[in-house]
Amino acid sequence: MRYRPLALVLLATIALAPPAWSAPRNGKKKPATSTTAAEKRADSAPAVNILSIIPAQGEPNSTITLSGTAFTEKTVAYLGNTEVPTKVISPQTLTFDIPKLAPGLYALFLKREDGTTSRTYNFMILPPKPVVDAISPDSIAACSSGAERRITISGRNFEPGSRVLFDGSIVASSYSSPESVSFTVPAVPGGLHQVQVKNPEDTTTTPITLSVISTPEIFGVSRGESFVTYYKLIIEGKNFQPGSSLMVEERSFQVGLNAGVGKRLTAGAARSGERESVIFVDCSKLVYQRYPADPTDKDLRIQVVNPNGEVSSVVQVTAP
Secondary structure (H helix, E strand, O other), X not given: OOOHHHHHXXXXXXXXXXXXXXXXXXXXXXXXXXXXXXXXXXXXXXXXXXXXXXOOEEOOOOEEEEEEEOOOOOOXXXXXXXXXXXXXXXXXXXXXXXXOOOOEEEEEEEEOOOOOEOOOEEEEEOOOOOEEEEEEOOEEEOOOOHHHHEEEEEEEOOOOOOEEEEOOEEEOEEEEEOOEEEEEOOOOOOEEEEEEEEOOOOOEOOOEEEEEEXXXXXXXXXXXXXXXXXXXXXXXXXXXXOOOEEEEEEEEOXXXXXXXXXXXXXXXXXXXXXXXXXXEEEOOEEEEEEOOOOOOOEEEEEEEEXXXXXXXXXXXXXXX
């Protein structure tokens, strides 16, 4: 009976001692843990997802539309390390404009204000495509020369290495700025011709049309030198050619003689038994050597016809 108090003390000591499994390892206390309100919100917020990217590639300033889930007003896009502002249309749709970044492949993902990010997708930024807005002048005369054949192309996204394509072939050109390139029109036949600008990355503009006008036009006819049996009529204008012909019709002012007499004289080609001739000086001047039957003034109707069949308007002049 004298040992009972000692047994009770031992039982009480054992009961008050902490269980072995709750003792900290290595003698260290286990830190208390707690979940912040932000972490709880992040854990409970739905994941931000990208379901579609339209288009899947583009050039700077192009608008990209993303469809997905859980977009917020403060959701932003990233292209690589570059943050790109977005316009959130709805929790399922947002858009952004591609910034001016170098062409190449970029990692595209979204980041919400709570730090949640979407899966990363590959996105290709294309070189900016050159665009032609206008050319000046948009038409030239076939026989023009020098500065008259210089064309200025206005547009955007031109580069120092840009080249001008004329009917699909590269011609010498001068780069002035991202908005301006110029070139000289080569010698080509009349008609419509295509002009384009090609950047070093092989991006090419939509063709724009340049009109080369080859229709002959008479500005005026004047009397030149006179000789014993003939005199010269100087025909001035534009777009005359070495093989151009002169159509001449004369009507006499003498009473009773009003019948028209017409002839065709080709520059550089002599007709059998015909003394009169036409000399091609250049594309702006023809010389008609006329041998009148008498010195009486006549009503002459003159027209120039080019080898391709294009004709000038008829000009009337009074001369022997």
